[in-house]
Amino acid sequence: AQTVTQSQPEMSVQEAETVTLSCTYDTSESDYYLFWYKQPPSRQMILVIRQEAYKQQNATENRFSVNFQKAAKSFSLKISDSQLGDAAMYFCAYRSLETSGSRLTFGEGTQLTVNP
Amino acid sequence: DVKVTQSSRYLVKRTGEKVFLECVQDMDHENMFWYRQDPGLGLRLIYFSYDVKMKEKGDIPEGYSVSREKKERFSLILESASTNQTSMYLCASTQLWLGSSGELFFGEGSRLTVL
Numbered sequence: 164a165q166t167v168t169q170s171q172p173e174m175s176v177q178e179a180e181t182v183t184l185s186c187t188y189d190t191s192e193s194d195y196y197l198f199w200y201k202q203p204p205s206r207q208m209i210l211v212i213r214q215e216a217y218k219q220q221n222a223t224e225n226r227f228s229v230n231f232q233k234a235a236k237s238f239s240l241k242i243s244d245s246q247l248g249d250a251a252m253y254f255c256a257y258r259s260l261e262t263s264g265s266r267l268t269f270g271e272g273t274q275l276t277v278n279p
Numbered sequence: 280d281v282k283v284t285q286s287s288r289y290l291v292k293r294t295g296e297k298v299f300l301e302c303v304q305d306m307d308h309e310n311m312f313w314y315r316q317d318p319g320l321g322l323r324l325i326y327f328s329y330d331v332k333m334k335e336k337g338d339i340p341e342g343y344s345v346s347r348e349k350k351e352r353f354s355l356i357l358e359s360a361s362t363n364q365t366s367m368y369l370c371a372s373t374q375l376w377l378g379s380s381g382e383l384f385f386g387e388g389s390r391l392t393v394l
Contacts, residue, residue, distance in 0.1 A: 172319065196380045207283075208369065208385040215380065254321060258381050265310045265329075265373050265381045266337070269322040 165190045167257050169270035176245045177278050183230075184240045184273045186255030193217075196258040197231070197238045198267065203251040211253070214238065216260075242275075250277045282306070285370050285386035292393050298357040300389050302370030309374060311353035312383065313337075313345060316367040325368075328353055360393045367391075 166189045176182035188197070199211040214222045214231050221229050226246075230239045242249055255270040286301035304311065310329055314322040314337075324337030326345040334345050342364060346354040353372075357364055367390050371383040 167321075169321075198380075198382065200383075200385075207387040208371075208383075210382050213380050213382065256322075265375050265383075266312065266324055266327055267381070267383055268324075269314075271319055271321040 165192075165195075165257050165259060165268050167255055167268050167270040169253075169255055169273050171273045172271070173274045173276070175276040175278060176242070178245055178247060180245055181241060181243045182245055182275065184242075184253055184255075184275065186238045186240070186270055188236050188238065188255075188257050188270075190236065190257065190259070192259055192261045194260045196260065197229075198256040198258070199227070199229070199238075199240045200254045200256060200269075201249075201251045202254065202272075203248075208254070212240065245277050247277050247279060250275055283370055283372055283384050283386040285368075285389045287389050288387060290389060290391045292360050292391065294361060294393060296360050296393075298360050298391065298393075300355040300357075300368055300370075300391070302353045302355070302372075302386055303351050304353075304370075304372040304384070305351065306372070306374065306384070307350065308372035308384075309350070310372060311347065312371045312373075313343075313353065313355045314369045314371065315339065316369055316388070322369065325355065357391075360391075362393050365391060365393045 202208045256267040312327040313325040328347040370386040
């Protein structure tokens with residue numbers, strides 16, 4: 164079974180600065196999807212960014228980008244020019260393309276605080 | 280936009296009560312999920328469903344059951360609530376097609392407290 168690990172329970176960043184959230188995963192599969200989700204306080208979880216494993220280019224969505232290291236099984240999220248609205252719980256997730264249908268496996272989460 | 284609606288944001292129940300958590304999605308998604316979210320444990324899959332009247336156990340199904348009588352509705356049932364089922368429950372849905380990422384769309388969550 165695949166596992167996803169987020170080793171940073173909490174992170175903080177100053178407004179306008181850059182922060183990187185870490186995620187590692189364990190799998191024997193070669194093709195899969197990786198996701199970062201954001202859960203703001205008392206609001207629903209939304210997708211931040213996704214990456215398909217066979218694509219070598221790192222995904223980017225505006226101020227959010229990933230550093231995908233397939234061999235190292237690492238999938239970190241970089242938030243540039245942090246804003247107060249980025250404060251949230253962030254979850255890394257894995258989806259197999261070989262087994263398990265559409266289910267996602269999630270990490271433990273990282274609580275991000277943005278300081279003004 | 281996809282909308283996933285969970286019937287109750289906050290519930291307080293007594294030990295031994297039967298609890299129903301309802302989830303409705305409006306995008307004709309075939310796949311629906313119930314996750315449980317606890318601090319330090321992330322999201323853990325309880326049950327999921329690929330189609331009407333079909334269900335499969337996730338990683339922590341003990342103490343729970345589900346019902347999917349209509350495509351848009353997926354219910355989570357706690358037959359006899361216990362204090363260790365105090366948690367946040369998240370419903371999600373998705374539709375798979377060739378080349379899709381299988382992104383999940385989530386409801387706002389139901390925070391259940393069992394006394």
